Amino acid sequence: MTGVVDGDDVRGLTLRGGGDPALRARDLDALAGELAARGIRRASTGLSLDDARYGGELLPPGFEQQPDEDAGFRPTVSALAVESAAYAVNLVGGALGTPACAWVTPLEAAPLLGRALTATTGAPLVRVDVLPDGRPEVTLGGQCATGWTSLRRRQLHPTRVAGEVFAAALRRYGVRVDAGPRIDATAGGETLATYRSAPLATLLQEAGKGSNNFTAEMLLLAMAPPPSRTPTAAAARVLAWLRARGVATAGIVMRNGSGLFDSNRVSARQLTEVLRVPWRDARIRSGFVAHLASAGEDGTLRQSLRAPRRWDWCGRRPAPSRTSSRSRASCFRRPRANPGLLGAGQRLSRADRRGEALIDEVALALARHARWGVDARTTRPPRRRRMNRSSETLARGTNASLRSSKRSTRSDRNVRSA
Numbered sequence: 001m002t003g004v005v006d007g008d009d010v011r012g013l014t015l016r017g018g019g020d021p022a023l024r025a026r027d028l029d030a031l032a033g034e035l036a037a038r039g040i041r042r043a044s045t046g047l048s049l050d051d052a053r054y055g056g057e058l059l060p061p062g063f064e065q066q067p068d069e070d071a072g073f074r075p076t077v078s079a080l081a082v083e084s085a086a087y088a089v090n091l092v093g094g095a096l097g098t099p100a101c102a103w104v105t106p107l108e109a110a111p112l113l114g115r116a117l118t119a120t121t122g123a124p125l126v127r128v129d130v131l132p133d134g135r136p137e138v139t140l141g142g143q144c145a146t147g148w149t150s151l152r153r154r155q156l157h158p159t160r161v162a163g164e165v166f167a168a169a170l171r172r173y174g175v176r177v178d179a180g181p182r183i184d185a186t187a188g189g190e191t192l193a194t195y196r197s198a199p200l201a202t203l204l205q206e207a208g209k210g211s212n213n214f215t216a217e218m219l220l221l222a223m224a225p226p227p228s229r230t231p232t233a234a235a236a237r238v239l240a241w242l243r244a245r246g247v248a249t250a251g252i253v254m255r256n257g258s259g260l261f262d263s264n265r266v267s268a269r270q271l272t273e274v275l276r277v278p279w280r281d282a283r284i285r286s287g288f289v290a291h292l293a294s295a296g297e298d299g300t301l302r303q304s305l306r307a308p309r310r311w312d313w314c315g316r317r318p319a320p321s322r323t324s325s326r327s328r329a330s331c332f333r334r335p336r337a338n339p340g341l342l343g344a345g346q347r348l349s350r351a352d353r354r355g356e357a358l359i360d361e362v363a364l365a366l367a368r369h370a371r372w373g374v375d376a377r378t379t380r381p382p383r384r385r386r387m388n389r390s391s392e393t394l395a396r397g398t399n400a401s402l403r404s405s406k407r408s409t410r411s412d413r414n415v416r417s418a
Contacts, residue, residue, distance in 0.1 A: 049159055049162070076158055087155055088151065203215060204219075231255060251270070
């Protein structure tokens with residue numbers, strides 16, 4: 001945030017975006033509080049917005065394949081954006097037949113019209129219309145179940161929304177803004193306040209575990225060399241970095257950072273080579289592994305192994321009482337591919353039996369290698385015979401009787417020799 005301070009007035013107040021994908025409305029509120037703490041009570045020339053770091057608002061390559069999609073997973077990226085360039089339509093159902101309590105966060109993202117009635121079943125209908133000035137207008141309809149429901153929609157103009165959120169925060173702190181936010185990258189002045197993003201290892205958590213497409217696109221743009229900070233330049237730099245580490249990049253197609261639609265192409269062998277690079281580098285190994293989602297534990301794969309029709313590692317449907325780590329470890333002796341990761345807990349069709357057998361073979365090889373460190377194609381894992389308690393007792397008794405008979409035989413021989 002820059003500007004020229006003159007008493008309790010600041011001229012040329014500019015909010016400059018640095019490309020932080022995790023910028024939130026509360027962070028802009030903190031910046032407004034710092035400005036008010038300096039004694040500023042007026043911005044006579046209004047508020048300017050600078051999003052020129054990435055060339056303004058940008059729809060990533062490949063996203064044009066769904067031009068009518070307004071869901072939050074398809075964001076418009078900008079160097080100055082809040083809440084991952086999306087807004088949430090929140091609904092809380094009350095008594096049956098009554099209108100649900102509804103609001104938008106952030107409030108400055110879009111006006112909310114209409115209503116949704118509380119019912120036992122049904123889903124709310126959210127219609128987004130674009131006003132003549134380019135602002136969105138949300139209209140509610142349909143029914144809403146009791147409890148809390150949140151629907152995410154993408155911001156059409158994230159830079160403008162960030163400016164509205166910051167201007168509203170300034171007014172809450174008693175700073176009057178004489179003119180509305182406008183995009184202007186030419187304003188300058190001294191630095192009044194600065195907000196620094198979280199470390200890269202923290203930002204990767206949202207991209208990996210959270211599968212946040214906006215974060216992935218922003219991190220890709222951050223790797224582009226200046227001054228041409230474009231997805232094409234960033235992808236070229238990433239591929240050059242991989243080639244320098246021995247990855248065969250011939251045939252790899254990379255146009256965006258999220259991997260959406262048909263814009264990216266990579267073979268299984270190349271993907272394996274890419275995964276080896278951070279694993280062999282001790283400087284980035286821990287941060288890279290930590291950002292990956294664990295099936296059944298966290299991230300977008302949290303519910304992968306916890307569905308009602310869950311299959312264990314052996315391909316069987318365990319009883320509810322056999323869901324502990326110990327039972328999963330026992331099933332790991334003869335693993336099979338987990339159908340829950342392939343079809344929402346359902347087995348593949350008959351036409352895909354050959355693919356299922358191949359997946360089972362790969363899973364078996366990986367499991368044997370991880371457990372015994374052997375090649376499943378040429379070596380069978382070592383087997384250890386296990387006996388129950390009665391068998392062990394019987395074996396001990398048999399050994400003891402054999403030892404006693406040997407001693408008696410040896411004593412008889414000594415007597416005869418004497």
